[in-house]
Amino acid sequence: MAVTAPEALALFVDRLVLRTPLTEAQKDRITSLPGRISKVPACHDIILPGQHTDQSCLVASGLVGRFDTMADGRRQIVAFYLPGEMCDLHSVPVPTSGWGLEALAGSTLVFVPHAALREATDDPIIALAFWRDTVTDASLLAKWAANLGRKQAIPRVAHLFCEMGVRMECRGLGERTEYDLPVTQAQLADAVGLTSVHLNRTLKALREQGVAFSGRKVRIADWARLTQLAEFDPVYLLLAERGAVGGDSRRSRG
Amino acid sequence: MAVTAPEALALFVDRLVLRTPLTEAQKDRITSLPGRISKVPACHDIILPGQHTDQSCLVASGLVGRFDTMADGRRQIVAFYLPGEMCDLHSVPVPTSGWGLEALAGSTLVFVPHAALREATDDPIIALAFWRDTVTDASLLAKWAANLGRKQAIPRVAHLFCEMGVRMECRGLGERTEYDLPVTQAQLADAVGLTSVHLNRTLKALREQGVAFSGRKVRIADWARLTQLAEFDPVYLLLAERGAVGGDSRRSRG
């Protein structure tokens, strides 16, 4: 668990390198970016919708959610950010955010000034890596939207469990069939667009399918069965040709 | 209506300039990118989910939708692309798409090779402009997800009408209270995550609120009322400080 800014930035570099090869010099440049460490408790709002920022927020430990708020105060979480992920690289090119960030669990954050990040993009490879990171984010967002729009409760939750499993695993944060997901049922409900009551019932149904979420841990008995139930195809995670990632990689209709 | 590649690229430049000032030389560089014109009929699938590409697709006229497909064939449209918008700038840094593109109306497209686009990003300002464009896209996507997750049919459709109105207006494609939206009800339903039957009922309800969608035209009698019904706040469109854009710009909770 990262506790210093360079450690956290090293995690971020690991993530970038998944999709963009970087030289040691480029890695160092990112690792040595200035960062202010901040520990926040669960349910803490890091940034509110509509606020401006001059820094980006990197997760060092814990879990952060990007959300939007309705007039009546209900929230929709549209993205989860794991340790090593930069929640709002977006805000480097566009410092106004339409959305908010909240710490779902107690988290350690590293705030990196936009100015420093923008300076790092002198290097076109670093700029490309950042751009790619944003694209990845958008790809997950699009899938999230599709699930919210067209899937029922059970496959929707199942899909989220698949996604988080693969993401955790490829970052070394657990196995895809068993990992920590430090959120309450109410927060999960905000993510999948259900009420907490209905989410609870959905979890009960999933439990009968060998998928348990309890004690903030996800445990999946039969991965293949779950991916099928969820219609999970990991292409959208943009993890390149690492076929090992699993899920059914059926090809598109001719 | 753009019919040559440079004309279409000029529209794209107009869009970039909304958020990133460019010199004449930079504009020229983009306008003179190579592009292959292609006319496609309505309902034509331009690219299918999971396909690779080595070119990006710029809309010259018509309307294009980005969609994801479920196992049973149902679609969720997650983004609309207007003339002057590049549907998959994303695919420049990441040539695998998890999603598909379809022409919703008969459309003219310009295919620009990734190689040429990537070359243009030598210029860090152009790279920034592209990055910003991607971020904008992601911002709309996040809002779309939030609406799908947390709004009921009427405000959901209302929100889409508001969004499209503002986008049309700021690109000179109509007024926000009256514009062409060349889609069928079934396509609209795919966008808002409803069945076409229920969408039809929702449109009927909206008609009683002075919001008409018929003959592929949207006509809004009372803009302020609609933005309120939709909980529409245009910040997420990232149109900078052009306060004139309308909607209720209430600030975030303290």
Added chain:
DNA sequence: CGGTTAATTGAATGTAGTCAATGGTTGTGG
């Protein structure tokens, strides 16, 4: 051990989906 937060369950309601049929429009060819 008491207080608080989170999870679970039941019953009633409501919104959206499904199935099936009817109108309406548009475009084409006789």
Added chain:
DNA sequence: CCACAACCATTGACTACATTCAATTAACCG
């Protein structure tokens, strides 16, 4: 100019999924 076909829009009746309200049980923390 009319007849027909194809597609799109509209409506009704019924079903199903998810929400709401309310209460209870379980887990966690000081």
